[in-house]
Amino acid sequence: MRVLFAYDGSSFAKRALRYAGHLGPDLEATVITVSPVLIEGPRGEQSTDPDRDAGEGRRHLEDARRLLDEFGVQVDVVHTFGNPAAEILGAAEERGADLIVLGQRGRSAIARFIDGSVTERVVRHAACDVLVAR
Numbered sequence: 001m002r003v004l005f006a007y008d009g010s011s012f013a014k015r016a017l018r019y020a021g022h023l024g025p026d027l028e029a030t031v032i033t034v035s036p037v038l039i040e041g042p043r044g045e046q047s048t049d050p051d052r053d054a055g056e057g058r059r060h061l062e063d064a065r066r067l068l069d070e071f072g073v074q075v076d077v078v079h080t081f082g083n084p085a086a087e088i089l090g091a092a093e094e095r096g097a098d099l100i101v102l103g104q105r106g107r108s109a110i111a112r113f114i115d116g117s118v119t120e121r122v123v124r125h126a127a128c129d130v131l132v133a134r
């Protein structure tokens with residue numbers, strides 16, 4: 001089974017990673033973290049939000065790798081730049097994922113209305129199954 005885990009370092013994302021232990025020994029795992037870019041910027045590290053730490057994505061991936069090591073899961077890691085929902089969906093399609101696993105942040109209805117929800121977009125547009133950990 002090919003599984004794409006979306007990871008942003010949040011407690012919800014960590015909980016989502018723990019599902020790797022339930023998915024069986026034949027798990028082909030990929031972890032993606034997405035550094036959002038400024039709306040009009042090109043997709044690349046130079047266009048990320050200047051208020052965010054540039055090394056944050058790399059630290060998230062190392063954290064995810066350590067968590068999955070606890071379950072004996074070998075993992076490929078991907079750090080992309082762009083719109084988080086679009087990058088997650090694109091990576092799942094590119095890798096032929098059978099399942100996308102991600103955490104739900106638990107934001108308020110107002111915040112979801114203003115910004116939208118990455119989780120909601122992924123669930124709505126994914127071509128494969130999606131598991132949302134709360």
